[in-house]
Structures are given as C-alpha cells and as structure tokens.
C-alpha cells in the first residue's frame with residue numbers, strides 16, 4: 001500500500017468513473033500517492049470534482065490541451081500547490097466521431113490536424129511543462145492502442161496519431177533521461193469508455209477480443225491502473241521509452 005507514498009501526480013483525462021485515467025487514479029491512491037486533477041470544460045468539472053474527493057485529490061482547474069494558456073495555468077496551479085511534481089498521466093485523445101467510422105482515406109485535413117494536436121502533440125506540450133516541475137526526476141505516462149501498430153477497423157486517423165504518440169514516447173524518453181525523468185506508454189486493450197463509444201462497431205471489437213485474446217477476455221480499468229502504478233512508481237525505475245501492452249495478450253495474436 002505504501003508503494004507510492006510521498007509521490008505527487010497530475011492526472012489529465014478523467015471524464016467520468018469509466019475513464020482509464022480514473023482507473024489509474026484509483027490505483028495510485030491505493031498505493032498512497034497524492035493526486036491532482038484537471039478537467040476539460042465545465043460539464044466535466046461536475047464529474048471530476050466528486051471523483052477527486054473520493055481519492056483525497058485536489059482539482060487544479062480547467063485544461064483544454066488545444067488552448068496552451070490553459071495547460072500553463074494547470075501547471076502553475078500544480079506548482080503553487082506542491083512546488084514540484086513526480087508523475088503525470090496523459091489520458092487524452094480526440095477525433096471527430098464521424099471519422100471514426102468507415103474509411104481512413106476520407107479523413108479531412110482539419111480533423112487530421114485536430115486529432116494529431118489533441119491526441120499526440122498534447123503529450124509533448126505537457127512534457128514541456130512537467131519537465132520544469134520534475135526536479136527530483138519523474139515519470140510520464142500516456143495511453144495508446146494497438147491501432148497504432150496495425151490496421152484496426154474504424155480507428156482510422158486515430159491510429160496515425162497513436163503511432164506518432166508512441167514515437168514521441170521514445171524521443172521524449174531520450175530527451176529527458178538525463179534528468180531521471182522516464183516516459184512510457186500503456187497500450188490498453190479496448191475498454192468501454194466515453195471516448196471508445198465514438199468508435200464504429202466498438203461492441204464488436206470487444207467481443208472479438210473476448211474470443212481471441214490469449215486470456216480470452218477483455219481488460220479492466222483496475223488492470224490498466226495496476227500496470228500504470230508500476231510505471232509511475234520506482235518499481236519501474238530502470239524502464240523508459242517503453243510501449244507496454246495491457247491487452248490480455250492480444251498483440252501476440254492480431
């Protein structure tokens with residue numbers, strides 16, 4: 001239980017109690033970490049505040065990663081509250097729902113740029129701010145999906161954004177290693193969340209995984225949370241630049 005005692009982490013990307021970021025927050029809390037949360041917009045504020053309270057966390061405010069001033073404000077609030085930071089979780093992605101269906105080739109320039117900005121560049125933008133606060137080293141974690149590596153139905157431009165995100169994990173790891181800041185990603189199997197419900201045929205993908213993963217089931221929020229606790233704690237102190245599959249083994253099959 002004391003694995004993460006004394007560690008302070010910022011969790012970005014909680015939308016509700018089914019969010020992967022929430023699964024990670026619960027695991028970190030169970031291991032004794034102190035948590036801060038951002039939310040995107042007033043609608044989510046009402047959702048995030050009671051959840052933060054549940055894990056004795058603080059809410060540092062609104063952060064929309066497509067508005068850099070709000071990223072700055074969030075990190076300034078963290079600095080004001082804590083002075084330094086040990087870990088950050090980036091569980092943020094976006095693409096127009098009508099382009100998470102059908103063919104990749106039909107992607108518009110506008111949605112391509114927006115998907116890349118919110119789902120990929122935002123992790124780098126966050127790393128820039130987090131680096132300054134990680135004065136005792138640190139751990140940064142993002143969330144990716146197998147659609148980065150292989151074609152997956154309906155994942156489309158998000159697959160490209162995740163491929164770029166995974167590459168950015170390697171480049172950020174190299175940039176920040178000398179400061180003992182580690183950068184990793186969890187490639188999670190499909191989980192029914194708000195974001196996932198925007199992907200065409202998602203229920204079919206869940207069923208497909210249930211029949212075809214080595215473990216013959218899907219993964220849970222708690223399982224992703226437990227693996228995240230490894231990356232965000234000192235247990236993984238020798239690990240950086242890693243894309244770690246928490247997918248019931250699907251990556252050896254598909």
Ligand code: 0WD
Nearest residue numbers: 015019020064065091092093143144145190191193194195
């Ligand atoms: O099957 C899944 N659910 C998987 C998700 C499998 C593998 C990876 N992932 C990834 C997602 O791509 C994402 O990077 O996990 C991450 C977290 O996603 P989630 O937990 O599946 O989805 P959700 O609970 O909806 O949280 C994502 C949140 C947004 O929620 P909505 O649904 O309202 O878009 O990302 C946040 C927002 O809270 N978000 C933003 N935050 C700041 N600025 C922005 C933005 N511009 N856009 C979205």
